Structures are given as structure tokens and as C-alpha cells.
Amino acid sequence: MPFPRTHFEPEHEIFRDQVRRWLRDNLAEKVGKWREQGHVDRDDFRAFGDRGWLCLWADEEYGGPGIRDIRYDQVLQEETIRWTDIGFFHNAHSMLVGPYLDRFANAEQKSRFLPGAVSGDVIMAIAMTEPGTGSDLAAIRTRAEDKGDHYLLNGSKTFISNGIIGDLFVVAARTGEKRGQIGLFVVTADMEGFSRGRHLKKMGLPVQDTAEIRFDDVRVPRENLLGDPVQGFAYMAECLAVERTMSAISSLAHAQAAFDITLDFVKERRAFDRPIGAFQNTRFVMADLRARLDAAQAYLDQCVVLANDDRLTSEDAAAAKLICSELQGDVVDAGLQFHGGAGYMDEYEISHMFRDARIARIYAGTSEIMKEIIGRGLGLGERALR
Template identity: 60%
Template sequence: MTDFPALPRAFTPEQIQFRASVRRLMESEFAPQTARWREQGFVDPAAMTRLGAEGLLLLWAEEDYGGLGLRDLRFVQVLQEETVRACGAGFFHNAHSMLVGPYLDHFATPEQKARWLPGAVSGEVILGIAMTEPDTGSDLAAIRTKAEDMGDHWRLNGAKTFISYGVTGSLFVVAAKTGTGRGQISLFLVPSDAPGFSRGQHLKKIGLHEQDTGEILFTDLRLPKDALLGQEGQGFAHMTKLLAVERLMSAITSQAHAQTAFDLTHQYLLDRRAFGKPIGAFQNSRFRMAEMRAKLDAMQAFVDACVLEANEGALSPEASAAAKYATSVLEGEVMDQCLQFHGGMGFMEETRVARMWTDARIARIYAGTNEIMLEIIGRSLGLGDPRPAKPQ
């Protein structure tokens, strides 16, 4: 495959060296395992400890907890690009490090950090986040999981679904009601070995087969008072604070996934012959590839700009929503065109582009559906519903 876009991307020498080392690791150790991971329905937990041994989990974590203290998101971007390039979008260590880990970074007490961060950095503790419930999707205010204050402990009851690392995860950030209304959601740190914790179905998806997704259940689960993460009743605000970077991670992944499909297809068009010449020599092939090249380069520039904004703490909800929306749409377009170029082989599971095509579909749904992204962008234009919101 060719490298990521030919346009200069202003990486530092350290980041370029980091990319080379990550690429070697991904290609030599993890890429050969992806077929087996997809077959069994989960990534071996040993892969996480291997990443931890290389210092590649929770790059931002401070040295006191075993981390590298790398808060420059360009390193995270490089790591995710090389993971997707070699292994695909289903090696979901980014969820552990950048979707769940930041809750500990931003809201955990020093005691909670000391207890959980070293294991998360080493990969011995696998992090998941449990927001979605069987009867709720994007409407987090409607969750039913409830945490009752019993004086000297919390009592947790409820069920969560579509949970990444629901099968192999060992510590979950759980959103639960601690009262009524939007302002009464709280977050809790729930270890999987707590009495009253159980796992439901290992859910079967149409794509991302190597990323385990499952149900988790809480039945009169007793939590110590210090299991509360952040402030009581501020769970919704805590979750909202981290959504911009979460959506940026989704955008980085979608962009890298689309770029990888383009590179694979580019090589295929050079190698595959029809009517006595490479199929890339036909005008339709040239034009479609040229269109994708232009769109990918333009989108890469936008994603890179968003990463730099996030590094400054200035990435707006609207910009992150736009990045998540636009990259996921482009990802779908690129995957569909690349599969088409592969013809009948493109519909065979043995072809990587076919697997990527199914893996890509979730990008328009997770991290907030694209319809929610359009709502965020539209309201930023002053086009919100003028009617007063209904009370929650």
C-alpha cells in the first residue's frame, strides 16, 4: 500500500519515528492475528497487555501511573492510523485509551487513579463504557439503570447493551440514574468481578467481528461510596464534556479506514487486467479514483486541523460533529466504490475490502448517529426548533 496522503501533514520527526515503530509492530505481531480474532469474536486480551508493554495504551497517562505522558493527540492519531492500516477498524484499543480512559483522567479522584490507571496503562485492566440500554439509544436522559444511595454504599440495578468490551472488559464506566430528570445521572466505576455483575449475550454484528460487543447486567450490585466517578448528578455534563474528542477519534478512524481501502484498491487497479490492459487504465477507473483522491485529501486536511484544535483544547462540538459526520459519509462512499472496483471478488469475505465494507457501516451510527450530528451542526447555524423543549 502507499503511505498516507502525499500532501505534507506537518508531523514532527518524533511522530514520524513513532509511526515507523508502530507500523512495524502492527504488521509483524497483530495483523497476522486479525483473521483468528474475527473468527472467535474478540481480540485476545493478551493483545492489550502487549500494547501496554510497548507503552501504547493511554498515551496521555502520567509517568506516576506507568504512562508516557504524551498528551499530543497527533501521536494518538498516528497510532490509530497505523492500527487501521495494518489490522482494520475492529482492533478497538482506541476505545480503551481515548473513549473510556479520559473519564478517569478528567473525573477520577487521586485514589481512583492510583487504583485503576496502572492496570489500564499495562492492559491488565480493559476499560469499557456502559451508557446504552435496550430501550434507549441517543437519548441518555431516558436510561433506567438506577443507583440508590443506601447510606454506606450504592445499590445498582439495570442492564446495558451494545457495550464494546462487554465480553472481555474488566472495568466499566456506568451511567445510572441517581434521581429524576436529566440532571440526576451519575457515573460509577464498576469492576466486572463485583457481586451482582453479570454478562448477557455476546452480540453478533454484521461487521467489526473482532471487536466484542455484549450486554452487561447489574442485579443488586453493591458499590462502595467511592465508586462514584465525578460529581453526583453531573454524569450528563461529564459525558458531554468528552464527546468532542470521542467524535474526533471516530473521524480519525473513518478517515484512516477510507484511506486504506483506497490504497488497496489503487494497487488492485494496477495489477488486475481486463481486455489486455490494467483496469486502472480505463477512464471510469481513473475518474472515480481521482474523485476519491481529491475528497480524501481535502477531508484529511480537515481532520488534521481538528486534531490540532483539540490539542489546544479548542475543538468545538460543532466542528467535531462535522468531522464525525463528513468522514463517516466519505468512508461509506469510498468503501462502496472500492468494492465495486473489485467486482465479484469484492463480495467475497476473503477479500479485505469486503470485510472493510461491512465494518464501515457502523461509523454512521456509533459515537452519536449522523442524524444527531446534523442536529448539532444545524442548531449551531441558528436553525434550532423555536418551540420550548419538553421537560425531561
């Protein structure tokens, strides 16, 4: 049995039961369609909005429930992954993009942008990554030139999640000559000069649409600038701890689901007249994974508690993301191995999970970058040791 989780209250478990039943009865059967078409249906985002499950933190004046408790988002993400697909990126909409509006938008901007995001009529995405920059966000080349009442935006972005079905993009662009002078701008898909490039084909996550987008002399009204025009890099850093915590939640939920699928399989599948779970190697590997999953879950749950109190450090968030994404990879790999040849077949869910998991050690900051952050927190940065 999994180790008891003590950071949830009874109301979180009531919410979990509601989410689980609705997802199981209404969306689980749609996953095959999503995978084939390469994106989630817009109606399914709206359905989440109808239930008040998008941007839970949004205040009532913008149509939200005003729930500023990440544990509810954790429940929602865990059940989404278990009953549908890890590629349903409502989490990116609500907890990766949404916090930029919550933290840095003024009241007028919130009144324009949040109601549609809360209802699911407007799907949000964030546009940071560019060809050739990867994790080095300070080196982006997309530029926003100040023209007085508007900014003229030029450049391109790639690997944009929700890029095909997205309506509203928070775009990072250079606003000054110095490295790291970046502004954040709200760009909508109906602006002249905005265009989508390829719907990118990937190794995994077929449900999550990933695209290239371009900006060719896009006139962005000054009223769409979020906060200070040169503090965007600091704003992004401020939001990264929660973003990486949400990524860790996704990784660990995916790992837990893969473990459960594999446990059921090794109890039923027989070889040499006995279940393959009866072999010592199977027992030992599964026991090791169970212990690691419980330890990672306890650490991650504590990170969620700290994030709720705005006390989560970048180092702890990086550690959670590192631990959970690496463990996710180990679990799905072992799961596929124990499935044998069946695990290589698309009709078995572990095959999809194996491919979907690989990106977790790359997006939201690679494992190597996570180690750099943790190491610098230990005073082991290159500058500190000169």
C-alpha cells in the first residue's frame, strides 16, 4: 500500500472523488480520439471551465472560485493523469500561464483576460522558448520595440504547448540592449501579424499540441504589457518554483499510475507456470520503486505546502522536479520491461506512458539545469568558488 498522505484535508478528498467520477465517466473514453487528432477538444476545456476547474485561484469577480490552495490543483492533475492522459495540458493553462496574469496584470487587464480563461472559452499558452535558446531564457531574440502607444513585436517561438488551440499567449520579448532585459506581453491569436507554424510531431505526448508561432510586425497595445517592460526575466524567475512543482506533480502522478498498471500486470502475467511477480527480480525492483515513490511523494507534498505559504525556494522546487522526473523515467522503463513484448505494443498503456515520460527530464528546465540550481544553492557555483 502507498504511504499515507497527510497534507490533504477531508475537503480535498471530497473534491478528488468528484473529479475522479466525472473524468472516468465523461473524458476517459475520448483519449483515443485526442491522440489521433493531436490535441484535446476545445469543448473539453470548456467543460473544465463549466465545473470551475480552470484557474481555481481566480477571484469571484472574474468568474473563478478564488481557491488559493495548490492542493486542489494537485488533486486535479493527479486524477487527470490517472483517468485521461498526461497530455491534457489544462494545468499549463491554469498554473503555468495563469500565474503571470494573477501576479503581474493590473485590474483592467485581469477584467479583460481572466473571465475567458476561467470559463475555458480562451485557452492560454506561454511563449518563451526559441530555436537555439532552450533553457537560456536571457538569450531570447524576439524583440518588442516601444512605439509609444504600442509595441512592435517580431520574432519566433518554438515548442509552444497549446500552440495550435491556444487563443492567448504570454510572450517573452527583448525590450532593451542588455542581456536579460525582457518584457512580458499578452498577445492574442487574432492580432495581425501573428501566425502559427507547424503542428510539431513528437516522440510522445500526442494529446498535447505543440507548435511554432511567429510574430511579424505585431502591434501589441501598450495596455497588454504585464508590469515593468524590463523586469520580465525576474517575473519568470518568480513563477518558476510553482511551475516546476506542478511539473513534478505531473511526473509523479504519471509514475504512480505506471506503477499500478505494472503491478496489476505482473500479478496476472505468467511465465514458467507462475506469475512473473513471483520472481525475485520482479519483487525487488517493484519494492524499490514503491519505496522511492513514497519518499518522493512525501517530499513533493511538503513542497506543495511550502508553495501554498509562498515559502518554496527555487532549490527545493528544482529538487522536486529533478527527483520526480527521473523517477518517472525509471518507473515507466521498468514497467515496459516487465510487460515484455506486450509493452512495445500500442494497445498497452505502458507503451504510451514510456514515450510520454521522456520529455519530463527536459521541459520546465532540464535535469542538468536542476542540478545546477541545487548546486549553486550549496555555494558550489563557479563564481562562489573563485
